[in-house]
Structure formats: structure tokens, C-alpha cells
Amino acid sequence: MIKILLRYTNLLVLTLLVVVIFSFALAYLFPGEPYTNLTGVIDEQAAAAHQNLSVTSAFWQYLGNIFAGDWGLSLMTGQSLADEIAITLPATLELSLYALAFALLVGLPIGFWAGLKPHKGIDYSVLGASAVMHSFPVFWLAMLLVLIFSLQFGWLPMSGRLNLLMDVPNVSGFIFVDIFLADNIDRSQAAWDAVKHLALPTFCVSIITMATIIRAVRRSTLEVMHKPFIIAAQSRGLSNAQIFFKHGFRNALLPILPILAMQVTTIITNVMIVESIFSWPGIGNWLLQAIYQQDYPAIRAGMLAVAGAVIVVTILIELFNRIIDPSREKFEDVTF
Amino acid sequence: MINGLRFFAFVVVSATISACSPVSNSDIKVNGLVFCSESNPSSFNPQLDTSGTTADASAHQIYDRLLDFDTESGNIVPGLADSWLVSGDGLVYTFQLKRRVAFHTTPYFTPTRTFNADDVLFSINRWRQVEHPYHKVSGGFYPYFQSLDLADNIVAVKRINGYRVEIHLAQPDSSFLANLATDFAVVLSAEYGQQLIEQGTPSAIDNRPIGTGPYKFVEYRPNHFIRFERHDDYWRGKVNQAQLVFDITPRSALRLAKLITGECDISVFPAQSELDVIRDNRDLELLEKPGLNVGFWAFNTQKPPFDNPDVRRALAMAIDKNTLLDTVYFDSARRATSLLPPSSWAHQSNADDINYNPVQARRLLQASGIEPGFEMTLWAMPVQRAYNPNAMKMARLMQSYLKDVGVEATIVSYDWTTFRNNLQQGLHDSVLIGWSADNVDPDNFYRPLLTCSAIPTGTNRAMWCNPAYDELIEQALLVNDTERRKQIYAQANRMLYEQMPLMPIAHAFRFQAQRNNVNNLTINTYGGVRLGGVVKQYD
Numbered sequence: 001m002i003k004i005l006l007r008y009t010n011l012l013v014l015t016l017l018v019v020v021i022f023s024f025a026l027a028y029l030f031p032g033e034p035y036t037n038l039t040g041v042i043d044e045q046a047a048a049a050h051q052n053l054s055v056t057s058a059f060w061q062y063l064g065n066i067f068a069g070d071w072g073l074s075l076m077t078g079q080s081l082a083d084e085i086a087i088t089l090p091a092t093l094e095l096s097l098y099a100l101a102f103a104l105l106v107g108l109p110i111g112f113w114a115g116l117k118p119h120k121g122i123d124y125s126v127l128g129a130s131a132v133m134h135s136f137p138v139f140w141l142a143m144l145l146v147l148i149f150s151l152q153f154g155w156l157p158m159s160g161r162l163n164l165l166m167d168v169p170n171v172s173g174f175i176f177v178d179i180f181l182a183d184n185i186d187r188s189q190a191a192w193d194a195v196k197h198l199a200l201p202t203f204c205v206s207i208i209t210m211a212t213i214i215r216a217v218r219r220s221t222l223e224v225m226h227k228p229f230i231i232a233a234q235s236r237g238l239s240n241a242q243i244f245f246k247h248g249f250r251n252a253l254l255p256i257l258p259i260l261a262m263q264v265t266t267i268i269t270n271v272m273i274v275e276s277i278f279s280w281p282g283i284g285n286w287l288l289q290a291i292y293q294q295d296y297p298a299i300r301a302g303m304l305a306v307a308g309a310v311i312v313v314t315i316l317i318e319l320f321n322r323i324i325d326p327s328r329e330k331f332e333d334v335t336f
Numbered sequence: 337m338i339n340g341l342r343f344f345a346f347v348v349v350s351a352t353i354s355a356c357s358p359v360s361n362s363d364i365k366v367n368g369l370v371f372c373s374e375s376n377p378s379s380f381n382p383q384l385d386t387s388g389t390t391a392d393a394s395a396h397q398i399y400d401r402l403l404d405f406d407t408e409s410g411n412i413v414p415g416l417a418d419s420w421l422v423s424g425d426g427l428v429y430t431f432q433l434k435r436r437v438a439f440h441t442t443p444y445f446t447p448t449r450t451f452n453a454d455d456v457l458f459s460i461n462r463w464r465q466v467e468h469p470y471h472k473v474s475g476g477f478y479p480y481f482q483s484l485d486l487a488d489n490i491v492a493v494k495r496i497n498g499y500r501v502e503i504h505l506a507q508p509d510s511s512f513l514a515n516l517a518t519d520f521a522v523v524l525s526a527e528y529g530q531q532l533i534e535q536g537t538p539s540a541i542d543n544r545p546i547g548t549g550p551y552k553f554v555e556y557r558p559n560h561f562i563r564f565e566r567h568d569d570y571w572r573g574k575v576n577q578a579q580l581v582f583d584i585t586p587r588s589a590l591r592l593a594k595l596i597t598g599e600c601d602i603s604v605f606p607a608q609s610e611l612d613v614i615r616d617n618r619d620l621e622l623l624e625k626p627g628l629n630v631g632f633w634a635f636n637t638q639k640p641p642f643d644n645p646d647v648r649r650a651l652a653m654a655i656d657k658n659t660l661l662d663t664v665y666f667d668s669a670r671r672a673t674s675l676l677p678p679s680s681w682a683h684q685s686n687a688d689d690i691n692y693n694p695v696q697a698r699r700l701l702q703a704s705g706i707e708p709g710f711e712m713t714l715w716a717m718p719v720q721r722a723y724n725p726n727a728m729k730m731a732r733l734m735q736s737y738l739k740d741v742g743v744e745a746t747i748v749s750y751d752w753t754t755f756r757n758n759l760q761q762g763l764h765d766s767v768l769i770g771w772s773a774d775n776v777d778p779d780n781f782y783r784p785l786l787t788c789s790a791i792p793t794g795t796n797r798a799m800w801c802n803p804a805y806d807e808l809i810e811q812a813l814l815v816n817d818t819e820r821r822k823q824i825y826a827q828a829n830r831m832l833y834e835q836m837p838l839m840p841i842a843h844a845f846r847f848q849a850q851r852n853n854v855n856n857l858t859i860n861t862y863g864g865v866r867l868g869g870v871v872k873q874y875d
Contacts, residue, residue, distance in 0.1 A: 076558065076753065077558040087557075150593070150597045151596055154597055154598070157597055158597055158599065159583075159590070159594055159599055160583075160599075164563075164581040164583055165367075165368040165370065165579055167563065167579070279585070281560055285559075286559070293751040294750070294751075294754065
């Protein structure tokens with residue numbers, strides 16, 4: 001167990017280090033002074049002093065600053081990038097989390113259902129629907145939904161995460177937590193408003209992941225239900241429901257986790273697209289602004305934050321998967 | 337854990353309860369006004385910037401001026417000054433100030449006194465005196481005042497008593513009162529200035545502003561929103577909305593969409609192509625007014641070959657202005673022949689106008705040594721303005737016109753702040769931009785746009801300096817007879833026609849869209865939007 005933890009920690013640290021090196025290199029690849037790109041400060045003397053440093057010592061300095069929480073300043077707004085990221089990143093993670101939860105909530109039951117009734121009408125329609133879902137361009141779907149639900153019917157708002165007139169102080173960055181902590185507003189009204197703001201973006205982001213989950217769950221259910229131990233259970237006279245919940249469910253679920261780990265990247269990418277359509281105040285939207293305004297320190301820091309978040313989440317899911325899946329133990333003992 | 341459970345239960349319950357009845361957006365009865373603006377303000381002090389975005393966000397929301405313009409007639413009306421007196425020789429202006437005008441009380445500042453003469457002195461001296469402790473704060477550029485050379489003409493600003501101020505001028509200036517009524521002549525709090533100096537954070541005066549206006553500043557998040565709160569002791573009376581939020585939405589289509597869904601109450605600069613959509617929607621209302629503005633194409637006259645008037649005239653001849661009016665302004669603009677719009681009293685209806693003549697243009701270019709295939713940059717501003725609702729589209733059209741005469745134009749655009757910074761450094765060959773007047777006086781067009789002293793302040797986009805022209809503009813201010821002044825401006829028009837430092841394109845109407853339940857809002861022809869008196873009705 002400790003061995004596993006150590007190995008994953010090692011992996012995490014090394015990957016993050018590579019990302020930090022890459023972000024450090026960006027400062028030299030971007031136009032302008034590397035010093036300015038790293039700190040967001042325009043100061044010719046400091047830039048000259050920085051130029052005299054060797055690249056390695058400049059890197060150690062940078063690494064120290066990153067750990068100290070000093071990510072530099074934005075060239076456009078002059079504000080601390082760490083602060084700006086602390087505001088925007090949670091909004092992105094929140095949307096990703098809800099989208100993932102929604103995809104699982106809908107995708108798992110439908111996948112099992114289709115897998116238990118293979119090659120029947122239900123199965124084919126689910127498969128067909130998931131193929132359609134999988135091929136939707138996210139930005140197009142988002143605009144279509146805005147057109148229908150916001151502009152045509154006026155049921156759902158189309159921008160932001162909360163009505164701007166509701167002044168919810170930013171404490172955790174997660175909107176429901178912040179609403180719960182706020183004391184100057186009608187909380188249930190604000191929570192409902194937040195749900196309405198979440199509905200369309202969550203749906204748009206979740207749809208591709210949902211399709212992937214449906215197909216994966218269907219396939220693994222199908223496989224598991226043909227395994228000898230299921231046939232043995234059937235011959236013992238257990239009911240179908242008993243067989244599925246006692247023997248099939250957990251085994252069918254196992255292959256899903258690695259897929260989830262891969263879906264994290266897909267989801268975060270989609271969130272960043274959807275954010276700019278729904279004016280969601282997340283890091284994707286923020287990064288897009290930074291790119292448009294050629295705010296190099298912000299692009300560097302934003303890339304670092306997003307890549308870091310993706311790596312941490314992916315490795316955590318991998319680790320979790322590794323811990324709950326004992327079948328990998330034998331194989332790895334041999335290779336380790 | 338209990339907390340977590342409670343929280344979870346609360347989310348689920350509130351979601352299910354509300355889900356039973358369909359709720360529309362308007363049901364959120366939060367008392368406030370959402371104003372969809374187009375860009376980020378550069379600060380919250382209009383003294384520092386001539387951009388309309390900064391003026392919208394601060395001039396009439398946070399601050400007051402000594403004088404104001406009547407939004408309808410353009411007449412000068414009392415603001416923080418109750419009354420004023422001009423001496424016979426036109427050199428001494430005496431202002432009697434209002435009493436019991438409260439400054440904002442915010443978490444970062446609690447005023448101990450009301451507005452008085454010290455605040456007027458503090459505000460004027462900040463841009464007037466280089467030795468003033470705040471002059472250098474936030475850059476030390478006061479583009480509007482510097483482009484008018486106003487500081488040089490003021491000899492002294494004297495405090496007669498707590499509520500009486502005298503301003504002494506070196507020369508008579510027939511536009512002086514009008515300048516004090518512009519968005520830029522805001523009154524800051526001297527006491528707040530003092531407090532910030534003691535705290536060692538003087539630049540906060542422009543980012544966490546204190547004024548006497550109808551709304552006080554709460555929070556600003558760039559690219560996202562600006563939040564204001566009602567100023568409870570506002571001297572003009574009760575402000576209707578508890579809150580005012582600027583929703584910063586650069587894309588015009590998105591602003592329209594938010595207006596339709598009710599996420600915005602007011603939206604600025606609707607695109608010309610969206611006007612009919614707004615007119616047809618029964619929840620929306622379109623305000624429209626002839627604007628005091630001019631959109632133009634300025635050449636960087638300090639860069640060869642644009643320092644040659646013949647080249648500038650040839651390029652201007654290559655463009656068919658009427659097509660630009662049709663396709664970019666959709667006929668909601670008048671063709672511009674000089675700087676002044678027809679609504680100005682000094683407008684010259686028979687001014688010379690350069691005509692579309694590509695053959696002549698090519699000949700002139702050749703004669704000036706410009707070979708076919710000559711490359712130049714055409715800068716197009718990234719934001720919509722009344723005077724140019726779609727500079728990008730206009731640039732593309734002009735690109736093809738220029739190609740016809742053998743000139744290869746590259747279109748350049750940055751975000752608004754970078755764009756203006758680079759312009760000020762003179763990095764452009766030519767630029768599509770314009771000017772909205774800050775007061776009704778014709779001097780407000782001729783001086784900031786083209787005089788020598790307007791080059792460093794960044795309002796003279798042509799970087800054009802011509803002493804003879806400056807002389808004319810000075811002369812015009814010294815006479816009080818309007819007919820004589822008109823003649824002088826006609827002379828200036830003739831000179832501009834010959835020199836063509838910029839090609840005037842259009843005087844556009846101004847549009848603003850709002851939801852039907854917003855009342856008491858008019859388009860302010862003379863500067864930034866005024867939201868203090870707006871009433872929003874809830875049904």
C-alpha cells in the first residue's frame with residue numbers, strides 16, 4: 001500500500017515538475033522580457049538583473065515563487081495571478097464536477113439497462129442515441145440550447161453563475177457553499193437561481209462524457225454477464241436482479257474508472273469552451289481573455305493552473321482505481 | 337458533518353420546492369439595475385482618461401461636477417455649484433457651492449465633513465499643478481485638460497470661504513464653463529486624499545473611488561462586473577435602486593441576448609444590424625438621438641510617406657464614403673465633411689468634401705512616388721462606438737478600396753487598452769477611430785483632435801502639428817461673436833481639406849437599448865451615461 005502511494009506521489013511530483021518547467025520555458029518563448037513574463041512587473045533594472053542570472057538559478061527562483069504562492073501579476077489588470085486563479089479555477093472545477101456527476105447519474109443506469117438487454121430495441125436505441133450525443137459539437141449544442149431555452153422561451157438565464165444583483169461574497173469559490181455561507185440574501189432564492197444558471201452549461205459539458213460512459217458501461221455489463229461465475233449463479237437459480245446486484249454490478253463498474261480518469265481531460269476542455277459561451281467566470285473564459293489581450297504572465301500561470309489541476313485529479317482517480325481494483329496487484333508485483 | 341448534511345438537505349429541498357412551479361427570470365426580485373457595458377474602465381477617475389467606457393463607469397455614477405449639461409438642450413445647469421458669476425473681462429469665475437453634500441461612506445472611508453471649497457481646490461489642482469501631491473499619482477496624465485492646455489490658462493484657484501471659490505484665467509476662454517461641466521471635471525474628496533497619503537496608498541484614490549454621486553463603489557472584477565451600491569444621502573434625492581451592476585460584455589450580440597432574457601436592463605451600443613430586432617421586440621425599447629460625434633480615418637502624419645499631404649489626399653480619394661455609410665452605419669449616420677456634426681451651431685454646411693476618385697488617387701500616389709504594392713497598416717478599434725459601430729468591417733471594406741489603387745493594407749487590432757497605448761506611441765500608419773464630444777463647444781472638436789499639444793495626450797491620432805492651424809483655433813476662442821467664430825472655423829475646415837491629416841467619415845446617431853420597465857433614462861449626448869435618476873419598475 002505504501003509502495004503504491006509512494007509511486008503515485010513520485011509520478012505526481014515528476015509530472016508537475018515537467019509542467020512547471022514548460023511554463024517556465026514559455027516565459028522565454030513569449031515575446032518580451034522573460035522577467036516581465038514571469039512576474040508581470042515591468043522594471044528594466046530588475047529585468048537586467050534577471051538576465052544576468054543563469055537559467056537554472058532563474059528556474060529555482062521561479063519554483064520558489066510558485067511554492068510561495070507568488071505567481072506574478074497580470075499585465076492587464078495588475079492584480080495577483082494567484083488571487084485571480086483562486087477565484088476562477090473553483091468555478092471551472094465546480095462546473096466539471098457537476099457535469100461529471102450528471103453524466104454518471106444518467107449514464108450509469110442507462111448503460112446497465114442497455115447492457116442487460118443486449119441486441120434488443122432498447123439497446124439499439126440507447127446505442128444510437130449515445131452515438132448522436134457523442135458527435136455533438138459542444139459549442140454548437142450550447143448555442144442551440146441558449147437559442148431555445150433562453151432566447152425563445154426565456155426559461156433559463158444564459159450567462160454567469162448567479163444573477164449579478166445577488167451579492168454573494170466569494171469565500172470558497174464554489175457557488176452553493178458560498179450561498180450557504182452568505183447571510184445577506186435569500187438563500188433558497190439564490191440557490192435556485194444558481195441551479196438555473198448551472199442547468200445549461202452542465203448539460204452541454206456532460207453530454208459527451210455521458211455518451212462515453214453509457215457505451216463503456218454497456219460493454220462491460222455485457223462482458224460480465226457472460227462470465228462463467230454469472231452462468232454458475234444462474235444455474236444456482238438466482239433471480240436476474242440478485243445476480244446483477246450481487247455479482248454483476250461491481251465487476252461491471254471496474255472498467256469505468258480508468259475511463260473516468262481519461263474523461264477528466266475531456267470534461268475540462270469542454271468546460272473551457274462552454275464557459276466562454278455562457279460567460280461562466282471560470283478559468284477557461286479568463287484564459288481566453290488573457291490570450292486575446294496578450295497577457296503573457298496570465299497565459300503562463302493559467303496554463304500551469306489548468307495543467308496542474310488536470311494532473312492532480314487524473315492521478316487521484318488512477319490511485320483510487322488502483323486501490324480498489326485488487327486484480328492489478330499480481331500483475332504489478334511481477335513488473336515492479 | 338451536521339453542517340454538511342444540512343447544506344445538502346437545503347440544496348435538495350430548495351431545488352425540489354422551486355421546481356414545482358415554473359419560475360421566470362423576472363421573479364428574482366432583487367432591487368437593482370444591471371447595465372451591460374462594452375469594456376473595462378481603465379480606472380474610476382475620468383480625469384485620467386477620455387475613453388467613454390471610463391466615463392460611463394464613473395463620471396455620473398460616482399461623482400458630481402460643479403456644473404452639468406442639460407441632457408436635452410446642452411445648456412449649462414448647476415451641479416455642485418449653486419450659482420456662478422463671470423467678471424466683465426471674462427477672467428474671473430466665482431462659484432457659490434452647495435452645502436450639506438455628503439461624500440460616500442464605505443468600508444474603506446468614512447467622511448467626517450461634507451463637501452466644501454477644499455474639495456474643489458483639491459480636484460482642480462490635481463491636474464493643474466505639477467507639484468500637487470496627487471499630480472503624479474496614476475501616471476500624471478490628464479488627457480482632456482492637457483489637450484486643451486487648460487492648466488496653463490488658469491492663473492489661480494482661490495478659496496474665498498468654505499463655500500465660495502474663485503478661478504482666475506490668464507486669457508478669456510469662451511468654452512471654460514463648458515469644460516467644467518464635462519465628464520472629466522469631477523470633484524474628488526480632499527479628505528479621502530489626505531487619508532490615503534497617511535496610509536501610503538495614494539493610487540487607491542482612482543481605484544477605490546470616493547465621490548458625491550448617486551452610487552458608491554463596491555467591487556470591480558475586470559472582464560466581469562463592477563458593483564455599485566446606492567448612496568443613501570445623495571444630495572439630489574433618493575436613488576431608486578439599491579444596487580447598480582455593470583455587466584461587462586464586450587460582444588454586442590451577447591449584450592442583446594442578455595437584454596432579451598432580462599439579464600440586463602440597459603445595453604450600450606447595439607450593433608446597427610440588431611436595431612430592428614430591438615424595435616420588433618415588445619419588451620425592449622430603443623433610444624436614439626443624433627450624436628455629437630465624428631468617426632474618421634486618421635493618418636500618422638509623423639511617419640513617411642504619410643507626412644506628405646498629397647499621399648493622404650490620394651488615400652482619402654480612394655475610399656467611397658457613401659458605401660461605408662450604407663454598409664457599416666446602415667444609414668443611421670450623416671456623411672461627414674468636416675469635424676463638426678450638423679447639430680453644432682458652428683457646422684459649415686458647404687464645407688469642401690473629398691470625393692471618391694480612384695483614378696485620380698492612383699495618379700496622385702504615383703506622382704508622390706508610391707509604387708503599386710505599397711504596404712501600410714490600417715488599425716481598427718476593437719470596441720463599438722457610436723461614431724464607428726464596426727471598425728473591423730469598415731477596415732475590410734477600405735482594404736479592398738485601397739487594393740484598387742495598388743495599396744496593400746494590413747488590418748491591425750488589439751484589445752482596447754493596448755490599442756490606445758500603442759496608438760499613443762504612434763505605432764500606427766493609419767487608424768479608424770473617432771471622437772464623441774464632451775461639450776457643445778466646437779473647440780471641443782478642433783482642439784483635442786488636431787492641435788500640437790494634443791499629441792502627447794493621445795487625442796490627436798493623426799499626430800499632426802501645424803502652427804497655422806493652432807493659431808486659428810486660439811483665435812476662435814478669443815472672439816465672442818459667433819458669426820466671426822464660424823468664419824474662423826470655416827478657414828480651419830479649408831485647411832484640413834487641403835492637408836487631410838484625417839478623413840472625416842460620418843456623424844452617427846447614438847443608440848441605446850433598454851427593457852421596457854426602465855424609466856427616466858435618456859441618451860446623454862454630452863458624455864457618459866447617467867443612471868442616478870433611473871427608475872426600474874417591478875411587475
